[in-house]
Amino acid sequence: MSFATMLQGLTAADVRFVVVGGVAAAAHGSQHVTNDLDICYDDAADSVRRLASLLASWHAYPRGVESGLPFFMDERQFRAQPTMTLTTQEGDIDVLRHVAGVGDYTHAFEHSIEVDAFDVRFRLLDLPALIAAKRAANRPKDLAHLLELEALLALQRESPGEAI
């Protein structure tokens, strides 16, 4: 159960996605610790089929909901509810078709950078887009995160040559 195994699994399954949220923020230097992986996925049928199949193999179930209800992890489920917050045997994962302040996968991809970590290569949202997403979410709990990200962006602009 780790971000490493989830990212390795998503990459191996050939799912098209961009990491957004707390994990992307941590990669940019945020000190906040998050417990779930947030991804914005490509909603093209082939990629959704692979994502659904992978999540089913991880025994995904809606997080925070009474256990024992019927739950189908397949393409139809994605059509019925395109945004899901799930708990799985590999860890908690939020799958988003759309990120407020950024847009869908195509927009997230345009505002993403490629990283190599955990022995896999994947994309994560860049810092300005992460800030736009936090502003659009406008949740009280995000205020400290937003201020930290804005400070990180200022530091990045001070030292553009550094890999921050």
Place this chain on the structure above:
Amino acid sequence: MTRSQFALAARADEKWVENTARTLGHRLRYSVDEARWLGLVHVLTRDLGMSIQRASTIATAALQLDPATRALRLRLSERGEASVALDLARYHSAFAAALSAALNLGGPRRAGRPTHPDRRDDPVAVATEHGIDMSLVRSGLRRTRAERLRQLDANAAFLRSVRRAMPSGRQGDVG
């Protein structure tokens, strides 16, 4: 649940929720069971064109049945020539996912428009004023992205182990 979380869980807009409750003379308590019921009323009115009253009666009866029911026959005409099947298990599945997303992502918003930092302010100074330890942030920036992600993974694993070790009633105290 807040009103917006309730509407997200029912997969209907807030206006529809209010108007439908008023039409049915139902005072909303914004509970999970109520969202499940109103969500099914919404499906029946939207997809099958049923009246709100009829959909309400059918939803109440359907939700008494085994949630695993795959094909619940609903008569559309008086003499029974036309009927459709409601996949109740599918409905419960979609509702569970919508409820989870509503509870986890649909929390309260700050009042007013999103804030934009005052351009005259130095974001590092503003963050420091708000209690963010910028020396820790600067120290983290000496690592590569891959190193930061490995550190996050280790920290998250540590938090999970602490949560598991705590009595269930106090798990919300960590992280």
